[in-house]
Amino acid sequence: MNVEISTLDDKVIARGKQFFDSISGEAPSVFNKGWWTGKVMDWSMKNEDFKVQMFRFVDVLPYLNTSESLSRHIEEYFAGEDSNIPDVLKWGATKTGFGGGLVAKVLNKTIRTNIEGMARQFIIGQKSKEAVKGIRKLRKDGFAFVLDLLGEATVSHEEAAAYRDGYLEVLDAIEKEYKKWDALDASGDLDWGHAPKINVAVKPSAFYSQSKPVDLEGTVQGMMDAIEPVYKKIMGMGGFMCIDMEALKYKEPTVEMFKRFRKKYPDYPHLGIVFQAYLRSVDDDVSGLLGWAREENLPISIRLVKGAYWDYETVLAKQNDWPVPVWTHKPESDMAFERVSKMILENHDICHYACASHNIRSISSVMEVANELNVPDEKYEFQVLYGMAEPVRKGLRNVAKRVRLYCPYGDLIPGMAYLVRRLLENTANESFLKQTFADEADVSRLLENPEITLKRELENKPPKKDAELPEGQLPKFINYPPADFTVKEERDGFPASMAKIRQDFGKRYPLYIGGQEVVTDDTLDSYNPADPSEIIGSVCQAGTAEVDTAVASAKDAYQQWRDVEPKDRAQYLLKASQYLKDNMYDLCALQVLEVGKQWDQAQADVAEAIDFLEYYAREMIRLGDPRRMGNAPGEYAQYFYQGKGVAAVIAPWNFPLAISVGMVSAAIVAGCPVVYKPAGISSAVGYGLVEMFKAAGLPEGVFNYCPGRGSVMGDHLVDHPDVSVIAFTGSMEVGLRIQERAAKVQPGQQQCKKVIAEMGGKNGIIIDDDADLDEAVLGVLYAAFGFQGQKCSACSRAIVLDSIYDRFIHRLKEAAASIKLGPAEDPTNYMGPVVDKAAQKNVLEYCKIAEEEGSVVIKHEAPAEYRDKGCYTPLLVVDGITKEDRIAQEEVFGPVLSIMRAKDFDEALDIANSTKFALTGAVYSRSPKHLERASREFRVGNLYLNKPSVGALVERHAFGGFKMSGVGSKAGGPDYLLQFMDPRLVCENTMRRGFAPISEDDDWVA
């Protein structure tokens, strides 16, 4: 039978009105202004700043274990300029009996108690015993339950196992008594005559700490293995398990796991899954699963929600320039909810439906459609969240009977994250509950068909400003999006490209000078660090003669290139960028195999190369227009730039494409032809620049590819009298040597050499006593061990405050122990081999020093089968390190992390600043004052607050340090190109015999 929702609209509205009438005068407890929560909610809805501070404070509260830190945070979060805590927060304090002479201690205690009380409102109990007591009571009131153990981010196997055990424990507690429970509205064992009494919700990502979209198979398996014991226990008790849906990145493995469980236990029907109507893909997702159920002939159960991560998904998409995966107008989510509900109800023969919403319009629509389709009662039910929307649940119970409450239980720490989500949901302007019970919106508007609401919203929206750009103007610079491995094509691109380029292995790479390929007898093999017997290619090596030819060719090209219009030079960069975009997967795959970058790291490298090209092209256009200086009439003075001359670019292997392309393209677009020396171990990737500039049609001689042994031709290139600029990225030792040699004027040299050198770091991350450890642990892990710690921005010192030290170390140790080590080409592996045998030797020496100076927290080795073959070193974390230790001062460039203890934030800053480097740093803290201090006093080039010290993006995080970390201004920043150019000024006297042409911007007499 075909049913159109629009034709049912009158009935839906009538039913909605009845619903409203049946609950008239009632309000959910969260909005009850007679209580603290209601007052705070009311205040939050009226005052956005207070709301932000309040929700952030709720988030940090479980970490404030001393009265000192509690007072400090209350002061920092809430005391405004007049140092007064808002009255709403103090409510309840007077009732303690200390009225009038309120001491801070009492106030603080009251605030804590009130917030914990607010959290308890949404949580059925902290311990399993309380939870069981709570559900027993709910059942007495006629409500079924679905139990959920609080907890989201687990960072290690240990935490995931504890989470699983939490489920087993509560199930044990339920097992002792559930048989005694009377069935709801029925006799026998089943609620309503058909539903298991036990119903449990699970969040898959919390069961498996290593879930990641890039590793679909590993994630599905990991989740399944961890959840299966819980599922078996539930099955043993005849219960129902529902797999919750989390953020989008977990959707595909979650659906896949559901299918596999369903097939593995085909005779056990009580398994459900959740879909989110706010996802644009929801229609396809649900119809896909329904189709699958029919094909497999397996009945299924779906809970439909609108979705709890709307803000997260939109911010994440915007930050990464990914398509926004959720609807952006609220009525679109409502429409999808009604549409997809109907789709599920139409398939009630194969699918049981759980309608999870507090929205009376959405609920009424489902009821009417079910009625119209004659869906039997046992084929659908209604679900709401515990602690929310009490009138709605009561109304539902009166009308539909089959109402299930989603009951979270567990500790307050994860409880606070859940509480923040509920507070956000209740205070959002778009929330049905807020509109109904706080704003008291008109009932007819609340029950309106969302299609009509959407139409009105779109009509009232101000028209978008005309986005068309003037001719020839480039669109604003935006960073190239990072890989989104939730997209299948992105996951499939890597193995396909690796297989393809493997066929090309062993080929010879010539030099490229003056537009010609040059072959030399001397060659150097580049190999796969995971298996050095696999030769990537054989790279011709320049000697001093080839360097001379390359410099001569660049010098020759300079004569014309410096006068090419800046905007025309920029065009070559844009064409080069297009080449990289067109060959993305091949370029990434080559890095995975030549230097051992993990997939996401390789993609980030190629994306950064694209960013440099796009950004510097725009920058040169900006700088390329001559500027008039002064406005004196009768004189015209122009300021403009000219490329300095031949640039020698000496590049590192750790960002083999990005840093090479960055330095080379900056020089070229600024008017300096380039002699480029890639690092020996990444010369195949470096050859990509030849192909890129050929594709861009760059004139001959402007770019010359000149790999060679540093010991043979390095000094010769630096000393060459015809080289004007040297752009270098690499170790401090080599950087300082270059500066020293470049300062000496060689015979025949016509200009002073300019050196731009990015040289390294000893980067620290401070973990404050109130840091969010879920984020801090993962942030440090990523910054220290991503790409094996071989980034100049990598974290090599974690500076941890005393009071949080043990907790942090324990979690970090377990998290590090949980990651897999092995070849980068397998996306299950978090960490791979270091780049070559020399790097391996160097890192192993530093491991020894670290073990002598500190005590080992964890030494995690790759499996022997990999170690025997490739250039592996252990992942090493040591603690007990002081700032005088070598391991705290010298750059290692490998996966070695020192943990340093600080008694307070002052000492942490002192330790952080105690090296000769000043490149990157990070702070994890939820103290606004400490973050402010760190911004001022943590003196590094790039400081990151509450995010890892790595992952700089062109423009947004223009990159570079000072002290011994380098000379020159930031790469990917607004001053970078200026370093490759000399400013010139031409001033013309425009007056002839007392007559001067007047131009508009002259400073003329009034």
Ligand SMILES: Cc1cc2nc3c(=O)[nH]c(=O)nc-3n(C[C@H](O)[C@H](O)[C@H](O)COP(=O)(O)OP(=O)(O)OC[C@H]3O[C@@H](n4cnc5c(N)ncnc54)[C@H](O)[C@@H]3O)c2cc1C
């Ligand atoms: C029993 C139960 C189980 C749940 N399980 C899950 C789960 O597994 N996974 C999960 O993600 N959530 C889950 N939720 C939470 C659920 O997503 C929210 O409670 C729900 O979105 C609120 O919708 P509503 O219909 O009650 O309220 P409404 O006020 O009608 O809708 C609010 C929702 O609309 C959407 N929205 C808000 N602004 C916009 C906008 N500008 N454009 C488009 N859409 C917008 C958001 O999804 C927001 O939550 C569950 C809820 C219940 C009751």
